[in-house]
Amino acid sequence: MKKIFGKIIHGLATGIGSFFNVLINIMNVIVVTFEGIRQLLLMLFIVGCSTIFIFPIIPLLLPKEAMYFIFAVIFIPILGPKFISLLRYANYTLTEWMYDRADSMITGQKVGYESISDYSNKYKYEQEQAQRRAREEAARRQQEEMNRRFEEFMRGFSYTNSNAYGEYYQNDYNNQGYGGAYNGPQNIGFKEKYEKSCQTLGLGYDTDIYQVKLNYRKLAKKYHPDINKDPNATEMFTKINQAYEFLTEENIKKYKQNFS
Structure with a gap:
């Protein structure tokens, strides 16, 4: 009986996951579309303000429906990504919890965490780690770009010890952890x-x-x-x-x- 119930939960989790994915994709399309419209209206507004002094008065002459649309164009690109992030959070937390509960019933062995809050905490932790890795990658690329520019700058000089300096710089660069593997008996x-x-x-x-x-x-x-x-x-x-x-x-x- 538990195995049957587990398979039902597994199917529900798949259906819920598919629903969330469709909803997320729809929201992505809406946000991208409204962002494009917002950029277009902003460009027209800037051009209009620089050429026609009465352009700022035009919104006051528009019907209410057009004003609602303008408000949607302004706020959807701002609030949309936050809503998408919330959908992804709910999708991961709920479906992962359901999948593990289903697997526990089907196999008869404990799978995953005890509480749904553990899945919530893990999702938040993984998001924080992804953001940290992105920051580290950006910092690494910036460091590499600075190194490249410095090396190009140094090539403009003809110091006799430029070779030794380059080796020293590269060794210092490696010692800081940007290159090479950690080796040694320890x-x-x-x-x-x-x-x-x-x-x-x-x-x-x-x-x-x-x-x-x-x-x-x-x-x-x-x-x-x-x-x-x-x-x-x-x-x-x-x-x-x-x-x-x-x-x-x-x-x-x-x-x-x-x-x-």
Whole structure:
């Protein structure tokens, strides 16, 4: 009976996801269309103001329907993207929760998170990470452009030690983390400690900081000495805390860059 109910939920999740996707696509078309109209009206307004002094009076002579349309042209491009973002958030949170509940019923094993709020938090976290990566990529490109311009500037000089300076600059550039991989004997110890920490918290090596925090909270509660009276609980609780302290966002990124 649970398997049948799970398949029904899975089908509903697919239908809801398709509905959200259609709605998002429609809103994208509307926003793009109204943005184009807004740009056209803005251009006409600027041209009209520079050539005909009475142009600003024209809106006062328009019927109410035309004024409503102008207000829509002004505000839809501003509010539309926020509404689309809200639709994507609702789509991800609801459908992912339903899919995991359906898979849990079909397989008889726990899949995903306990609460729908966990999916909400994960979506927000992933969006924040995507924005952070976009900022980092923009900063990297800006740095590369500055380096390129600097090198072009330096080529205009004929210093005898330009070669040495170029090597120094490139080494400094690599040491700042913009190029090259992190190498050395300490890499071996780092890799082993990272993988052991992931195993302690029941995580895959491709985990993220959100999943680290989620698993830590569950295991810390389970093995807390005040709750768990098992003789090994205190030792396990210590290991869990050590693993959590090691699995920082920086160390996760470092492992993925060098060992994934």
